[in-house]
Amino acid sequence: MIHSPYIRKPASVQRVMGTVLVALLPGLAAYVWQFGAGILVNLALGSVAAIAIEALVMRLRKRPVALAVGDLSAVVTAWLVVLSIPPIVPWWITLLAVIISIGAAKHLYGGLGQNPFNPAMVAFCALIVAYPALMSQWPGAGQLDFAAQLDLILGGARQPDGITAATALDALRTGMRSGASVGTVFSGNSAFGMAGGRGWEWVAAGYALGGLILLGTRVITWHLPAAFIAMLAVVSGLFWLIDPTQHASPLFHLASGGAMLAAFFIVTDPVSGATTPRGKLIFAAGIALIAWLIRSFGAYPDGIAFGVLLMNICVPLIDMKTQPPVFGHRGGHS
Amino acid sequence: MRSLFRFHGGVKPATNKAASTSEPIVKAPLPRRLVVPLHQSIGGTPHPLVRAGQRVLKGELIGAADGNVSSAVHAPTSGLVTAVEPALMAHPSGLTMLSVIIEPDGEERWAELDRLNYKSTPPDELRDFVRDAGIVGLGGAVFPTHLKMNPGREGRTRTLVLNGAECEPFITCDDMLMRERAAGIVKGTAILRHLLQADEVLIGIEDNKPEAVAAMQTAVRAEGESMEVVAIPTRYPAGGAKQLIRVLTGIEVPHGRRSTDFGVQCFNVGTAYAVFEALTCGHPLISRIVTVAGNVDRPRNYEVLIGTPMSDVVRLSGQRTDTTRYLMGGPMMGMRMPGFDVPVVKATNCILVASDALFPPPPPEQACIRCGECAHACPADLQPFELYWFSRAKNFGKAQEYHLFDCIECGCCAYVCPSHIPLVDYYRFSKSEIWARERDKSASDQARERFEFRNFRQEREKEEKAAKLAAKAAETRAKLATEPAVDGAAATPAADAAEDPKKALIAAALARAQAQRAAAQPKNTENLSAETQAEIAQIEARRRTAGSAPAADPAPAGTAASAPDTQP
Ligand code: SF4
Numbered sequence A: 001m002i003h004s005p006y007i008r009k010p011a012s013v014q015r016v017m018g019t020v021l022v023a024l025l026p027g028l029a030a031y032v033w034q035f036g037a038g039i040l041v042n043l044a045l046g047s048v049a050a051i052a053i054e055a056l057v058m059r060l061r062k063r064p065v066a067l068a069v070g071d072l073s074a075v076v077t078a079w080l081v082v083l084s085i086p087p088i089v090p091w092w093i094t095l096l097a098v099i100i101s102i103g104a105a106k107h108l109y110g111g112l113g114q115n116p117f118n119p120a121m122v123a124f125c126a127l128i129v130a131y132p133a134l135m136s137q138w139p140g141a142g143q144l145d146f147a148a149q150l151d152l153i154l155g156g157a158r159q160p161d162g163i164t165a166a167t168a169l170d171a172l173r174t175g176m177r178s179g180a181s182v183g184t185v186f187s188g189n190s191a192f193g194m195a196g197g198r199g200w201e202w203v204a205a206g207y208a209l210g211g212l213i214l215l216g217t218r219v220i221t222w223h224l225p226a227a228f229i230a231m232l233a234v235v236s237g238l239f240w241l242i243d244p245t246q247h248a249s250p251l252f253h254l255a256s257g258g259a260m261l262a263a264f265f266i267v268t269d270p271v272s273g274a275t276t277p278r279g280k281l282i283f284a285a286g287i288a289l290i291a292w293l294i295r296s297f298g299a300y301p302d303g304i305a306f307g308v309l310l311m312n313i314c315v316p317l318i319d320m321k322t323q324p325p326v327f328g329h330r331g332g333h334s
Numbered sequence B: 001m002r003s004l005f006r007f008h009g010g011v012k013p014a015t016n017k018a019a020s021t022s023e024p025i026v027k028a029p030l031p032r033r034l035v036v037p038l039h040q041s042i043g044g045t046p047h048p049l050v051r052a053g054q055r056v057l058k059g060e061l062i063g064a065a066d067g068n069v070s071s072a073v074h075a076p077t078s079g080l081v082t083a084v085e086p087a088l089m090a091h092p093s094g095l096t097m098l099s100v101i102i103e104p105d106g107e108e109r110w111a112e113l114d115r116l117n118y119k120s121t122p123p124d125e126l127r128d129f130v131r132d133a134g135i136v137g138l139g140g141a142v143f144p145t146h147l148k149m150n151p152g153r154e155g156r157t158r159t160l161v162l163n164g165a166e167c168e169p170f171i172t173c174d175d176m177l178m179r180e181r182a183a184g185i186v187k188g189t190a191i192l193r194h195l196l197q198a199d200e201v202l203i204g205i206e207d208n209k210p211e212a213v214a215a216m217q218t219a220v221r222a223e224g225e226s227m228e229v230v231a232i233p234t235r236y237p238a239g240g241a242k243q244l245i246r247v248l249t250g251i252e253v254p255h256g257r258r259s260t261d262f263g264v265q266c267f268n269v270g271t272a273y274a275v276f277e278a279l280t281c282g283h284p285l286i287s288r289i290v291t292v293a294g295n296v297d298r299p300r301n302y303e304v305l306i307g308t309p310m311s312d313v314v315r316l317s318g319q320r321t322d323t324t325r326y327l328m329g330g331p332m333m334g335m336r337m338p339g340f341d342v343p344v345v346k347a348t349n350c351i352l353v354a355s356d357a358l359f360p361p362p363p364p365e366q367a368c369i370r371c372g373e374c375a376h377a378c379p380a381d382l383q384p385f386e387l388y389w390f391s392r393a394k395n396f397g398k399a400q401e402y403h404l405f406d407c408i409e410c411g412c413c414a415y416v417c418p419s420h421i422p423l424v425d426y427y428r429f430s431k432s433e434i435w436a437r438e439r440d441k442s443a444s445d446q447a448r449e450r451f452e453f454r455n456f457r458q459e460r461e462k463e464e465k466a467a468k469l470a471a472k473a474a475e476t477r478a479k480l481a482t483e484p485a486v487d488g489a490a491a492t493p494a495a496d497a498a499e500d501p502k503k504a505l506i507a508a509a510l511a512r513a514q515a516q517r518a519a520a521q522p523k524n525t526e527n528l529s530a531e532t533q534a535e536i537a538q539i540e541a542r543r544r545t546a547g548s549a550p551a552a553d554p555a556p557a558g559t560a561a562s563a564p565d566t567q568p
């Protein structure tokens, strides 16, 4: 205690990260309920690996290990990356994901607070490029029991067509490519549920609920999720209104893939995202636009991760151009 | 209900005000020794008017204001001046400052007091009176009050804001003053209003002080004044002058601008009371209300003579044994005192007694996660984390571009930062670095300017000399043309001149320059004794009568060489 202020709010990075983990629980619960407990295995594996890598790297960098591990930021990164990739990836993919995100994307840039790219999304993109097959094997809702999932995670043999169903976004893409209309693709495939992919609507709802927790505890502000959701809804809605046979509805886009996870947990990563209120709106809207473009016209079924990385590059510029006016320099009196 | 405005950010720390408001203000007893620093306001340091061994009366002027941006200092009680010497300042730097040490005689004999009727006194006189009464802003900024008692450019002020917000935790001196001496505050405010020609008076008080609000409302009614007491939402730093002006009027006064330019002026309630006391009772500012809070058994407000050692006051409240230090001010912006016996000064609104249990050292600093909490809390609408990154990188230019100097060091950002970064320390560091660089720069600028000015002056002197010479020459030429040579010395040039006017010109110039040079020659005689000086004077007189001095001087060659140079 050398200089003022001498009092502090009881806030800490640990508390922030802990809140994020808690906020992930509703979505996680829906996940387990709909798709089985396999995800928990990878989640546990990822968490342990994250702590180990964080500790190791901090040790190598000769920085305080306990402080870094204790802030839970590594665990949050691990959870986010594991929740972004299929729940039944073999264990070494999970390990690789954590190594890339924490070892490379975070610490190569100087550790917590310094990384320009969202670590979880860096890992996701690297893996989907390197292991496109493994990274697109998603189980259908209730398709695999825990024993089967565990077997796959531990490296059991895979017969892709037998173990996974195409996801809703996949099915839509394949269907559209073959010239069918959205309506026929939807009705003829069990991957589609009420809103998005079958089962995934519940997970999306869980994430949204978690997002409300983050908003309520002021870990995030409304700008990022609102802009992301609004942009995705507006752009998909526009094309859907023009031609509903060729374009899926906004509701479908919002409830599918990682949209809700992204809206509340991925684009809200403070370190690599824009920070000013207007900057946040631009940043999140940009991600949503890129994601929709890739979903609709690109080579990958989902484009959120790429959208995040592309917008990460723009952050310094966005922040610089959107500095809010300072007290007394506002021009008018509002 | 008046509609209020919001300022961005702010925080709501626990106020901790209840304990020190349960008992009325009480006078602190006379200490054994008073240490009155001469410099107690922004601006010039007053000159001491007393010497060791001299007796002073209560309220007697002991330090006169040094120029207009300064404020007088008075003896807080009657007694003996034992010393005028540097003493430890109430400042974290631990520096000393020239102070008048007084041993009270216990008689409290007042000096002759001057009162003023403000309505019949010209404003200038009133301002001088307030300056000589030593009145400064008692909210903590100690800006000389008389400098603010001016209507703005238009000759009148739209709004006079009286600051009774008192937003810092623990501090309650203004609260208690308003509860107990509301009438005096209102009377003082009326004086300020008169001077400022203010259309409206708004008294802003945070709504966590209902007693003060009620007391002030009653006093305003009783005095028959048209002033409005406004309860404002409790949120630190609502008591910052700029924040309060914003809340009450919606006007934002930018950094570096005076609020009078916007038709607003703001005074602390304690200051208004001091003005009242000075004009109506003739009492200069020799005491103030001080809150003692924190690590004490009985937090309370005291009326304390300026110069009383802080430890004397704290003792009255029962200092606890694990006390580690005193802070002057509150926990958000207070300053750590370098010792326990530093004197109470005009800026001392609160002595916050600290212990490690009460104000634990901050947890270790972690990396900034750019969470934006600090920006959310910043009442100056800054992006504190950007300032932090720039300060850390010593990128001071960028820091200034991001409005470092708009930072009011309120501490809100550091208060909320989950990474426990001592953000304000970084800003203080950056600001002092920038100041230091500017000082260096302006020092070298000054040196350059001095150099350039010297060149310029030399150049100008040469030119002037040349002009004079030319004029003189013309005159000489005219003379030479009309009359023949008068004496031998002038004969030759004159003869030459007849043939060559230009030569004559030069010769005349030479003569003139010699004379000037002789006159300008420095005499190293200043420090000599009277006798020697007389002797020298005699010799010189003799030389002059001999008439040979200038001609015998070998110097003309040099002068002659330089003379043509100066001709256009
Ligand atoms: S509150 Fe602290 S951690 Fe958050 S952005 Fe500001 S400085 Fe960084």
Ligand code: SF4
Binding pocket: B374, B377, B378, B379, B380, B381, B382, B384, B406, B407, B408, B409, B410, B411, B412, B413, B414, B423, B424, B427
């Ligand atoms: S200390 Fe400065 S940067 Fe921090 S909140 Fe206050 S004004 Fe803003």
